[in-house]
Amino acid sequence: MKTHVLTESEKYDAIEKKYRMHKEANGRCKHCGKYNSIYNCDLAHKIPAWQRNIEKYGYDVIYHEENMDITCKGKCNDLSNLNPAAHPIEVALLYDKILRKLGGD
Numbered sequence: 001m002k003t004h005v006l007t008e009s010e011k012y013d014a015i016e017k018k019y020r021m022h023k024e025a026n027g028r029c030k031h032c033g034k035y036n037s038i039y040n041c042d043l044a045h046k047i048p049a050w051q052r053n054i055e056k057y058g059y060d061v062i063y064h065e066e067n068m069d070i071t072c073k074g075k076c077n078d079l080s081n082l083n084p085a086a087h088p089i090e091v092a093l094l095y096d097k098i099l100r101k102l103g104g105d
C-alpha cells in the first residue's frame with residue numbers, strides 16, 4: 001500500500017506531535033503499558049497513513065492525535081492499526097470524532 005511521503009513541514013509537525021504525545025503518555029505504550037524512550041517508541045496510526053486514506057479522509061484526520069497512539073515498535077504498533085476494510089464501524093466512529101474535534105470544541 002502506497003504510504004504518503006511527508007513534506008519537510010509535515011515531518012516537523014509529526015516530530016513535534018510525537019514528543020508532545022510521548023510526554024502526555026508518560027512514555028507508556030497504549031497497549032502494553034511499557035515505558036519506551038522517545039527513540040524507542042512509535043507514533044502508530046489507527047487509520048493507516050496510506051495515500052488512499054489521506055485522499056479519502058484528509059491529511060488533518062490521518063495525522064490527528066486521535067488517530068495516533070504512542071506504542072512500542074513492532075507488535076504493539078500493529079495493534080493500533082484500524083484498516084478501514086476490516087474495521088468499518090470503528091473507523092466511521094473515529095472519523096466522526098476527529099471531524100468534530102477539527103470543527104473546534
Ligand SMILES: [Zn+2]
Pocket residue numbers: 029030031032033034071072076
Ligand atoms: Zn507495547
